[in-house]
Amino acid sequence: MKTSLTRLSLKARHTIALQEPIMGELYLGQRCAPFLPTDVQELTEGIWVRPGPSWGHQVMDRGPWHALIIGEPCALQADWGALLACPDDALSGAIAAVEGVHSGVAWRPGSPRRWFWRDRFGRIPWQLLSGHALLATTDPELVVRAAGSAGINPERLTDFLAGGRSTSRADFIRGVERLRPGELALADEERLHWVRRWWSPTLPTRHQLAPYHERLAQIGARLRLGTSGLTSPGAWLALSGGLDSATLLASSPDPRRCCAFTVTLRDAPAELATADTLTRALGTHWEHCGVDARWPLRSPAEHERLAGWGPHAHPDLAWFPAALNQLQAHCADQTPSVLYTGHGADDALWMPPGLWLIHQWDRGAWRELLAAGRALGARTTLAPARGALIERLGLRPWRERLRALPAPGPAWLPGAAGPARAALLSPMHRFALYRAARLNSWAWELIMRSLARIARRARLQVRTPYLDARIWDLALTLTPEELIEGGRQKAPLRRLTQGVLPEAVRTRKKLGSFDALVERGLAERETRRALRLFAGAQLAELRVIDGPCFQHALADYLSQPSRLWRGSWEIWRAVAAELWLHSRQRSSPPGAP
Template identity: 25%
Template sequence: MSGLFGIVDFAAPRIEPEELRRLAELASYRAPGGITCHFLEGAGLAHLALHEERPLLDSERKICVLFDGRLDNRPELIARLSPARGAEASDTELLLAAYLEWGEVCTDRLLGDFAFAIWDAGRRRLFCAVDPLGIKPLHYAQVGSLICFASDAVQVLQHPAVPDGYNEVEIAAYLADCGEDPERSFFAAVHKLGPGRRVVAENGVLRAERYWSPAPKEIRYPRDEDYADRFREILQQAVTDRTRGAGSFVGVAMSGGLDSTSVAALAQRAPGVGVRAYTFVFDQLPECDERAYSRAMTEELRLEVEPVEAERFWSLESRNPLPLSADTPFMGWRTCYQEIFRRMTAQGSRIMLMGHGGDDLLSGSSLIFGERLWRGDWTALQEIVRYARSRRRPALRPLYQQFIDPCLPARADRFLRSALGRRKRKLPAWIHPSFAHRTDLTKLLKGFRPRKTQAAWARQEIYDNLIEKSWYWRLANWHDRNAASFGIEVRYPFLDRRLFEYIIAIPEEQVFQLGRHKNILRRSMTGILPESVRERKKKTRFVPFLELALREKAREEILELLRAPISGGLEIFDGKGFRTAFTSFLSGKPVELGMLWYSIAVEIWLRRCEL
């Protein structure tokens, strides 16, 4: 892992070295291994190395390559491209060979997590791309003949030619928790290169395009077991590929859930690497504590697990400068993960695996029942009625959800829900009316309702969840910044192109089953995970921890923030209403806690940005 930064001006003969270095050093936290700058005919390019990685300058061809990431199909690329150093070729050298062989469409042949920039001075071409799932971030802005790009949006924003200003629509999407636009940043003039996109600029003319959108052929096997077996094979390969360069061992951020425990168990089976898991524990909140599951992993799999006391290490950090760019308001449990990264660095590890992405990948779609009924399979009705009776629930609601709701236009659906008394998500009182109007926040709060076609309801919903309205890249990009200053790279086996293409290609019934969440993963991990973990029914909710943190640990810090909130001056929130909402929360009155937490995060972020 590393960081990228560059300036290309198609109308200027050279880039000022001092300006390039100044802007590159804004993300020096990404460069424990140092910053390397190259200047080549109207372009200045900087590589911020996490370890020993370096950019590649081909002086003969006048091409410079900046690469951040990992290529997982190295044997295939080496066999096809025959690089000069053979199997010793670096991923950056393989990327250059792929570009020379296939040009812009080389992205179609690359497997892994990556962001890169290639300046081809001979063709006056800048070529940038990110991996299909957007795990590695890349931002850019164009002002006249100048293009500035960087891993961090703040670096681009700090270029003198790039206008200041927030992207209020993205702030509103964040507050509504409906998923930000993967092609926009939180700054109006800075674009984000979305998942599976590439951008090419030649002689000052820029075009951005999507190069990956999964449309695999349908996969059909003779037996149900075959689907689970093949899923496990792909997931094992995804885990193994992500252990490369781990150092003394690979770390795993492990909760008691199915996803992260599966990653830990499969990492143990990867050749040539040791595994150590880290799990958050809670002494004050037993309802959040998952030590029973980590003990099962230790006792049955001999997995080494280190507890990390979340209540002890969590901090709001609103008063302290952070060692990472303020690209987004998203905060997460930064100080808790920081403790994990400290330990890993001291113990000689470079790679942390996470189960993030499993929820997105494996939720499936209950709309398969409506699709089956449309095909004339009346047993779909029987299954839903039988399931409702087994849970002692009325069958009317699931029947409506599966067979009527998918056919309704969005307006008719809203009318019926209102008529049946379903409570709408209201605009919180502290949101400034002018901000709600400017961003159409009320519409965002209604949520995303994609158009459905009767022929493929379930497959379309799976595609929408994975591709069109995904949010997994938000957390991945945040961890990318958070871990860098420790020399750690975070990797996500469930966020693998091969897994996405497989899940979209197999029958929807293999992914979704009533009453059995993540059906295919549970089946695939038979004999690998402890049964108490594999058959776990309920997911731990960490809302009590958030309530405890805000009421006790961060109470005075937040009250100080809200005395004169910057967000009030920008007419994002109403300052008085914001303070009232938080004091109501402190007194035990009901508030929309998620929106309140996101609003506090926005206020802290605005103070860090100071535009």
């Protein structure tokens, strides 16, 4: 049943989730009108909503503000009317007071101005189209239709192929920009007035830190809050057998009342065995979904469609629907409607081993270094000693001036910009800044778009308990000794699950390899398709890549599937970009670039 907003007064209401492949979209500006889907509903002049199953929404008209908010239930339950009863310059603080994933638009009746914001971690996309009038929306497909014959942005493609380090707003199509996570914009029908931040992670100051056990307890409490819905009907956990998703299961109100599933390739027994051991120990209902669709080019249409989203950064879009179809067939009484994932744990709680080793050399932690030497080997352990000595002697400014900058990316990217020289800060301060800034990068943007595309494709709500503002702030306060213990990453999660998870799961190393997955997919299964895809590559025609250089690298990659090439990210990004260009060409009007 569909609830029409045209029959609702502008009071706080929740609509019924619709079982259709849309997310719940917002549209701002009369310029959207010619491109709107047929099932949108207009709230006021120049503002439309399209309800969907992935996000709830709430309409509010209490006090001087009217607002439309989409997001998670915990955010929609906030007293938005009281929060928004504030002057214009206090709007950022009012939005920041609400926890959870939320995005929306606020306006004052009779005023042409519109304030709209994106959620903290970028789960909900926001794009704007430049021009003579406002067009802003959470629906990338409307943007690409409205952009018409606008050309491709080669700088964005080049950055994507080099790893997505850029933090600019410019999108893959010329004239299209994104709102970055945690940003608030003010616009009217004629122009965009400004964009500013309403939230960013809080960098720590040492005198503010609570004891480690208190911060650890707070992380545990936030995870329990984030997984409180795991025992609800229709909620499923994507369980990899790794520590991140296992911790979510252990943090739930009662693992025996939870449902979990594991998606694996049919010949990946280690991950499967670990998930089986874990769910047996905790009494969790568990399903195994063995799929073949995970091979990157098995279903290229899944990666080509939805041209407005840009290239799909990971070859996983096709296997989620296949897995969910299996779940629906096997568990008709537990049809998935909410999916919990461990996304964000690596970004919040992982640190580069080299940085940890530099820190141990700097503090003279000989016992830890001896243990690391036994696990990693003498060469790997000794290599960071030089960096630690340079730091201690205060010679890094001279080193930064003299040494050459690292290569910008693969050899076939002649136009890629290399990384800037490192700021003259301590390694740990640089690491904290890097983790905080990562949320603005295009690498992060495309991870969030992948989650949104999976939710859209599978008609699901996706919950990410690790993408929590308080967890993120707490994670930035953790020292190397608190992040890594006994040579193992993510020590906070291992401590939180001690006595709850089986020791074999709690102390295991990370399984899985993106390189192995893509190598087996492309080199063993998809050689002909890959070579055919790059015959007359559009990336080469746009001069984004050096065509002959890439063809040589691809042939070398495909000819040696048994040798771990360790360049699969670069190869896959080129495949994804070429697939996207094919999709863009088919969806563009005649004569478009």
